[in-house]
Amino acid sequence: MTEEVVISAQGLTKRYGATVAVDHIDLDVRAGEIVGILGPNGSGKTTTILMLLGLTEPTEGRAEVAGFDPLRDPLEVKRRVGYLPDSVGFYDGLSARDNLAYTGRLAGLSRREIDQRFTEALARVGLPDVGRDRVATFSRGMRQRLGLAEVLMKRPSIAILDEPTATLDPHSTQEFLGMIRGLKADGTAVLLSSHHLDQVQSVCDRVALFNRGRIALSGSVTELAQRVLGGGHVIDVEARGDAVRNQLAAVPGVVRVQVLAPELYRVDCERDLRAEIARRLAPSFDLLGIRFAEPSLNEVYTRYFDEVRDAA
Amino acid sequence: MRRRGSPFTGVGVVLAKETADYLSGARMWVLEALVFLTAIAAAYAAILSIRANIGESPFLFLRLLTMAQDPLPSFIALLGFLIPLIAIAIGFDAINGEFTRRTLSRVLAQPIYRDALLLGKFLAGLVALAIGLFSLWLLTIGLGLLLLGLPPNTEEMVRMLGFLVATIAYGGVWLAVALLFSVVFRAPATAALAALGVWLLFSLFWSVVTPLVATLIAGPPEGIFGPNIAYLDTAQVLDRISPNTLYAEIALALLQPATRALGPVLYSQVQGALLGAPLPAAQSFILVWPQLTGLVAAMIVIFAIAYVVFQRQEIRA
Numbered sequence: 001m002t003e004e005v006v007i008s009a010q011g012l013t014k015r016y017g018a019t020v021a022v023d024h025i026d027l028d029v030r031a032g033e034i035v036g037i038l039g040p041n042g043s044g045k046t047t048t049i050l051m052l053l054g055l056t057e058p059t060e061g062r063a064e065v066a067g068f069d070p071l072r073d074p075l076e077v078k079r080r081v082g083y084l085p086d087s088v089g090f091y092d093g094l095s096a097r098d099n100l101a102y103t104g105r106l107a108g109l110s111r112r113e114i115d116q117r118f119t120e121a122l123a124r125v126g127l128p129d130v131g132r133d134r135v136a137t138f139s140r141g142m143r144q145r146l147g148l149a150e151v152l153m154k155r156p157s158i159a160i161l162d163e164p165t166a167t168l169d170p171h172s173t174q175e176f177l178g179m180i181r182g183l184k185a186d187g188t189a190v191l192l193s194s195h196h197l198d199q200v201q202s203v204c205d206r207v208a209l210f211n212r213g214r215i216a217l218s219g220s221v222t223e224l225a226q227r228v229l230g231g232g233h234v235i236d237v238e239a240r241g242d243a244v245r246n247q248l249a250a251v252p253g254v255v256r257v258q259v260l261a262p263e264l265y266r267v268d269c270e271r272d273l274r275a276e277i278a279r280r281l282a283p284s285f286d287l288l289g290i291r292f293a294e295p296s297l298n299e300v301y302t303r304y305f306d307e308v309r310d311a312a
Numbered sequence: 313m314r315r316r317g318s319p320f321t322g323v324g325v326v327l328a329k330e331t332a333d334y335l336s337g338a339r340m341w342v343l344e345a346l347v348f349l350t351a352i353a354a355a356y357a358a359i360l361s362i363r364a365n366i367g368e369s370p371f372l373f374l375r376l377l378t379m380a381q382d383p384l385p386s387f388i389a390l391l392g393f394l395i396p397l398i399a400i401a402i403g404f405d406a407i408n409g410e411f412t413r414r415t416l417s418r419v420l421a422q423p424i425y426r427d428a429l430l431l432g433k434f435l436a437g438l439v440a441l442a443i444g445l446f447s448l449w450l451l452t453i454g455l456g457l458l459l460l461g462l463p464p465n466t467e468e469m470v471r472m473l474g475f476l477v478a479t480i481a482y483g484g485v486w487l488a489v490a491l492l493f494s495v496v497f498r499a500p501a502t503a504a505l506a507a508l509g510v511w512l513l514f515s516l517f518w519s520v521v522t523p524l525v526a527t528l529i530a531g532p533p534e535g536i537f538g539p540n541i542a543y544l545d546t547a548q549v550l551d552r553i554s555p556n557t558l559y560a561e562i563a564l565a566l567l568q569p570a571t572r573a574l575g576p577v578l579y580s581q582v583q584g585a586l587l588g589a590p591l592p593a594a595q596s597f598i599l600v601w602p603q604l605t606g607l608v609a610a611m612i613v614i615f616a617i618a619y620v621v622f623q624r625q626e627i628r629a
Contacts, residue, residue: 046628055420055627075317075423083421089414093333105325106422150418 004031006158006189007052011061014047014213021047023213024061031157034180034190036200038301039210045193046086048210049160052191053083066157079107082151086163086193088143092136096122099135100150107154114153121149125179141172148179159183160191165199177203201297209301211308225295228304233272234293237265241285251280266293315425322424326432327439334402334440343398344444348451350390355452357381359459371590373464374471374567376456387452388563391479392556393515396486398444400507402437403490405500407622412500417627430622434491434615441483449476470593471566478566478600481607482559486511488614495622514554522550544576555610558603565600574599 007029014022022044029035037045050056052065054074063070066080090099097118104114122128125145130138138146144164151159161180165173173196180203183190194200200207201221208218217224237248240263248257248267253276256268267277274290281287334340358379362372369375380386385393407430410416420426449472457463464472489510493503513521526547527533533543551557565571569590572582591599 050417050627053421055417072314073316074425075321078421078423081421083417085414085417085421087414088418090418091333091413091415093337102325102329103419103422106322106419106424108423147418 005029006031006067007063007065007191009048009052009061009063012048012051012058012063013060014044014051014056015059020213022051022058025210025213025215027208027215027218029158029189029191031189032184032187033206034184034192034204036204036207037191037193037210038195038197038200038207038297039216040305043210044213045210046162049083049162049191049193052160053078053081080157082154082156082159082188084144084147084151084159084161084164086166088147090135090138090143090146093134095132095134096127096138096146097131099146100153103150104153109153117153117155118149121152124152124182125149126175140167141169144168144172144176145179148176152183156188158189158191160193162193163195164192165194165196173199197297197301201294207297209304211305216308217304221295221297221300222292224297224300228300228307229295233269234295235267235269235272235274235277235290236260236293237267237277237281237290238263238288239265239281239285240288244281244285247280247284248277251277263288317423317425319425319427320431322422322428323432323435326424326429327436330433330436331439334436335443339401340398340440340444343394343401347391347394347398347444348448350384350394351387351448352451352455354381354384354387354390355455356459357384358387359456362460370465371468371471371569372460372462373453373456373468374569376452376460377472377475378563378567388475388567392482392559392563395441395445395479395483396511396515396556399437399441399483399486400490400504400511402440403434403487404494404504404507406433406437406491407494408498408500408503409494411498420627426622426627427619430491430495430619434487437487437491438480438484441487442480445476445479445483467569467593471569471596474593474597474600475563475566478559478562478604478607481604481611482555484611485555485607485614488611488618492614492618492621495618495625514556518551518554518556522547525550539576541576548575552603552606555607558606558610562600562603562607565596565603569593569596571596571599574603 005028007027009025009027011024011026012022013020013024025044025048027048037048039045047056051058052063052070054070054077057071065077068076070077094102100118101114104117109117118131122131125148127142127145127149130142135143135146144167148164165176168176177199180190180192192200192204206218206220207224208215209224210216217227245257245259245265248254248265251273253270253273254267255270258266260266267273278287278290355376358376358381361379361381362375377387380389410419419429453464486507490503490507493506494500497503497506523533526543530542530546531540533540561574565574570588572585572591
């Protein structure tokens with residue numbers, strides 16, 4: 001991943017009369033990075049996206065997207081950004097090809113480029129044979145894929161995806177997440193808005209948690225977990241033998257030991273105790289594995305908003 | 313802050329797509345068929361009447377458009393009634409349809425300004441309307457050639473072309489009204505109803521409203537010494553707020569060459585005039601120039617209002 005910042009927002013604010021939709025947010029996204037934006041409905045995610053695209057004017061602050069100011073150079077920004085809105089809509093009476101050819105022409109692509117890129121994009125999203133079919137016959141999942149194909153046709157340096165998997169079944173969701181990873185592999189920066197925390201966690205390098213128009217937390221899931229769930233470390237230990245749990249509990253610095261499954265233990269520690277645990281267990285037990293447990297974004301999110309509610 | 317890039321980027325693409333949609337859509341086909349059938353029936357009925365009295369007028373083709381034959385009204389009366397309906401049918405869901413289909417944010421995420429979308433849609437509607445009317449114009453002339461056995465003279469062609477342009481401008485006004493409501497109301501049905509309401513106001517109720525308002529402003533129609541001129545002037549000004557009045561006056565002056573004035577004429581003004589003698593086409597055009605520019609201006613002003621409202625709207629679906 002390069003360090004080039006492709007989306008940068010400083011103090012970005014949007015007010016509608018007395019209502020503050022987005023309140024002085026700072027956000028950076030680097031090339032080839034997938035950043036998830038999370039938060040309850042009405043927390044300012046979509047408004048932020050619209051400001052980054054130049055589709056709505058910020059009241060304060062500034063943004064730079066692909067090197068251009070969306071307020072001053074919205075056309076340059078939109079040339080470089082692929083946008084998939086939530087519940088993407090198409091012209092039902094037109095074929096998939098005609099729909100994408102229209103936006104392709106608006107994007108300035110030649111007829112030849114449209115033909116070539118359309119075939120490639122459709123194959124990549126798993127819809128190789130539906131180009132001539134009317135979109136009216138498409139399922140929701142197919143429409144979402146077609147929306148992603150439109151993004152791919154543009155060959156953008158940045159893709160902004162607003163709740164792309166909201167209407168998909170589990171299998172299609174997994175495929176779609178694979179396509180998002182494919183964008184990252186192409187070097188495209190992805191800004192992903194979603195309510196599905198497990199999906200965000202599975203594809204995103206970093207996460208920004210929105211609350212009431214502000215970015216309340218941002219960083220990797222591990223960083224967020226340390227800030228929200230506490231400063232300790234969580235280690236998963238796989239070991240075979242009697243009294244493993246007791247042995248783990250006896251290690252100085254261990255706060256709690258949970259049995260997740262036979263031979264699998266989760267250990268809450270005050271610090272990184274992997275080496276110490278390995279030394280203690282290795283002589284007496286079959287130590288099968290020891291690693292940091294992946295913190296759950298779901299747990300982070302729930303705990304954070306519980307605390308916000310309790311504080312209120 | 314000034315935006316970079318032309319606001320017209322993408323107008324051509326929107327224009328081409330929307331024109332194709334309008335011309336191939338079932339809604340347009342139905343409306344066009346309705347107009348063609350009724351207008352051609354009216355023209356045919358007029359031809360039968362004209363053939364019986366051929367030689368009475370040097371402007372046979374113009375009579376084709378103006379002559380009514382029971383039970384059908386004249387060709388121009390039918391057009392004046394139906395053109396607003398077509399224009400409203402074209403424009404009532406132009407913008408709110410994009411919202412309801414959830415295509416607006418997708419389209420505006422492409423490198424175009426919303427100016428281009430609105431202008432492209434308006435121009436496409438106007439082009440579709442113009443294509444339909446031009447076809448009808450050619451068809452009527454063809455029918456006249458076949459059944460009358462005479463070609464139209466140059467004067468008639470010029471007047472009919474002027475009438476065609478005025479009809480397109482008249483349709484443009486109603487298209488702009490429909491487009492405005494499609495921007496203001498998110499529900500297409502509400503926009504259609506609002507536009508039809510305005511049309512009904514001007515086509516049915518305006519002739520009732522204007523005398524009442526004119527009386528309130530300028531006093532009763534009859535004064536002590538005869539007609540109240542202030543009342544007549546006020547009523548005429550109010551009447552001309554309606555695009556239907558402007559269009560009817562243009563049709564009258566262009567298609568009935570003997571028309572020498574539009575509105576009340578004093579006896580002193582017609583002294584020495586050869587009543588019933590046709591005016592040259594150029595004189596008739598001078599006579600209707602204010603009405604024609606009025607229609608074009610109304611179209612531009614209503615479009616400009618729609619433009620301002622659209623610019624201030626949030627794009628979020």
